[in-house]
Amino acid sequence: MSKAVMTVHGFLTDIKDFGRLYDYLDFYDEVVPYKVPGHNDGESFDKFTVDATVRGMLQCFDNLAAKHDTVDVVGFSMGGALTTYIAVRRPVNKAVMISPSNKYFNLTSPLAMIRFYLRYIVKSLKTRTDDSRKELRNYLQNTAVSAGIAIKRIFPSVDLYTFNVFADLMELCDKVVAECSPVATKSLLLWGELDELVPPASVEFVESNFSNLTKVILPDVGHGMLYTNRDNVIIDHVVDFLSDGKVVANVPFEEKA
Known part of the structure; x- marks a missing residue:
């Protein structure tokens, strides 16, 4: 049986969102990263519109479905929200949603982060071992990387960003939420308790619409989890789910600068 997988990246980034995950998808006959309009090299963000994004994504899926028996979809951030949208409108075999931004802005993130780091700082002070100090450094590093990804979503450089582009993202998220309906697609949701952008309400939204859902909540990662040295944990979960x-x-641990 022929099978394919389609990936959908996040806002203001590109197909590199998925990093090392691509290296572990060789059990598929075809792997196709969907490039959101306006997000390709040298392309104007003026091309990023709700209609163009949705139309292109559905067409990409239809092209794969015409060639393969099953098509899975993996989405991150905005791509995760779009994955919930396509699962309602197409016969998606399996759906993976990583930090799906069906809802935006996590106002509880600073408090969650403070609680998390207080716990590890206390642990480090109590044990005073090299391992505990290294663990704390890793978590601080991961938070900095993840926060950088989140900031890029909200405050990217002026030459790449206009208010209208961000307004289009909000319109896209609103469309996904408004037009979603209950589905039984076999699905996996991954979300970090330290997510700087996606609130718990987004997780609850997905749960309320996907009846056949496996939910994985990670206590020690933020929105940019795939960019940190915890990406191996996320990839392990995704590959295990997609391959049954x-x-x-x-995936080996990889120290990231």
Whole structure:
């Protein structure tokens, strides 16, 4: 049986959002990253519109469905929200939503982050071991990387960003929420408790519409989880889910600068 997978990246980034995940999808006959309009190299963000994004994504899926028996979809951030949209409108075999931005702005994130780091700082002070200090440094590093990704979503450089582009993102998220309906697609949701952008309400929204959902809540990662040295954990979960446990990725830990 022929099978394909389609990835959908986030806002103001590109297909590199998924990093090392691509290296572990070789059990598919075809892997196609969908490039959101306005997000390709040298392309104007003026091309990023709700209609163009949705139309292009559905066409990409239809092209794959015409060639393969099953098509899975993996989305991150805005791409995660778009994955919920396509799962309602197309026969998606499996859907993976990583930090899906069906809802935006996590006002509880600073408090969650303070609680998290207080816990690890206390642990580090109590044990005073090299391992505990290294663990704390890793978490601080991951938070800095993840926060950088989040800031890029909201305050990117002026030459790449206009208010209208961000307004289009909000319109797109609103459309996804308004037009979503209950589905039984086999699905996986991954979300970090330290997510700087996506609130718990987005997780609850997905839960309320996807009846066949596996939910993985990670206590030690933020929105940019795939960019941190915790990406191996996320990739392991995704590959295990997509392959029905037949492929054990066992992604090695990789120190990231």
